[in-house]
Amino acid sequence: MARVLLFGPLSDIAGWRERTVDPAPSTLKALRAALSAEDAALGEALARPGVQAAVDKILVRGDATLANGAEVAFLPPMSGG
Amino acid sequence: MIRLTQAPFEPGALLAEFSRGRRETGAIVSFTGLVRAEGGDSEALELEAYPGFTEAAIERIAMAAKARFSLQDLMVVHRIGRVGPGEPIVFVAAAAVHRRAAFEGADHLMDYLKSRAPFWKKSIGAGGERWIEPRPQDYEDAARWDERAPGSEPAS
Numbered sequence: 001m002a003r004v005l006l007f008g009p010l011s012d013i014a015g016w017r018e019r020t021v022d023p024a025p026s027t028l029k030a031l032r033a034a035l036s037a038e039d040a041a042l043g044e045a046l047a048r049p050g051v052q053a054a055v056d057k058i059l060v061r062g063d064a065t066l067a068n069g070a071e072v073a074f075l076p077p078m079s080g081g
Numbered sequence: 082m083i084r085l086t087q088a089p090f091e092p093g094a095l096l097a098e099f100s101r102g103r104r105e106t107g108a109i110v111s112f113t114g115l116v117r118a119e120g121g122d123s124e125a126l127e128l129e130a131y132p133g134f135t136e137a138a139i140e141r142i143a144m145a146a147k148a149r150f151s152l153q154d155l156m157v158v159h160r161i162g163r164v165g166p167g168e169p170i171v172f173v174a175a176a177a178v179h180r181r182a183a184f185e186g187a188d189h190l191m192d193y194l195k196s197r198a199p200f201w202k203k204s205i206g207a208g209g210e211r212w213i214e215p216r217p218q219d220y221e222d223a224a225r226w227d228e229r230a231p232g233s234e235p236a237s
Contacts, residue, residue, distance in 0.1 A: 005131070007131060007201050008201030008203075009201075009212045054131075057133050057134045057137065073131055075131070075199065076201065077214055078197070078200060078201065078215075079200050079201050079202035079213045079214055079215065080194065080195040080200060080202070080215045080219060081128075081159055081170075081194040081195055081198045
């Protein structure tokens with residue numbers, strides 16, 4: 001199981017803010033592919049420049065392996081405070 | 082001290098709390114940011130944070146400012162959720178031995194918060210809802226603090 005969190009405009013596009021994907025894909029790349037297969041508009045939004053991913057609250061660049069129970073957050077460009 | 086809060090806060094009370102018992106502090110500078118009504122176009126701002134992640138990012142910004150300006154202490158309080166016009170949305174305070182460091186520390190902290198803190202901000206008004214990104218000016222303000230070797234050309 002992986003917990004997926006969307007922030008900012010991404011949750012508007014997807015129509016959800018938080019969900020679980022079970023079983024957890026083994027990598028971030030596989031998770032992106034699974035989300036994209038379900039919702040092409042979300043997949044396209046996640047691939048936009050400036051959208052970052054955090055695994056267990058740590059920003060990751062490129063791909064990453066996902067442990068069972070991982071929390072994956074997709075972070076669009078930040079608005080600042 | 083870094084705090085995100087859904088509830089309204091009173092800047093005067095925070096400043097009093099921050100100032101108490103400081104026998105070795107010579108200067109405290111505080112800043113309060115309010116939500117503008119934009120002539121009636123904006124009914125509210127709605128701020129989203131990533132609990133844990135957002136505080137950690139602000140903590141890193143604050144620790145860097147503290148080291149750079151030799152600050153004794155810092156306070157950052159930021160509203161999340163819905164914030165209406167005229168309400169305080171952010172409060173920062175910096176304590177230092179002398180005033181220059183306190184002024185610069187608070188200024189630097191605000192510039193970094195405005196451009197680099199992980200918040201997602203939506204403006205809610207009569208015309209609907211709109212996600213906000215930092216203005217070019219916010220990035221320029223933050224870039225003022227980029228360290229350059231003395232005498233080198235400014236980064237383009």
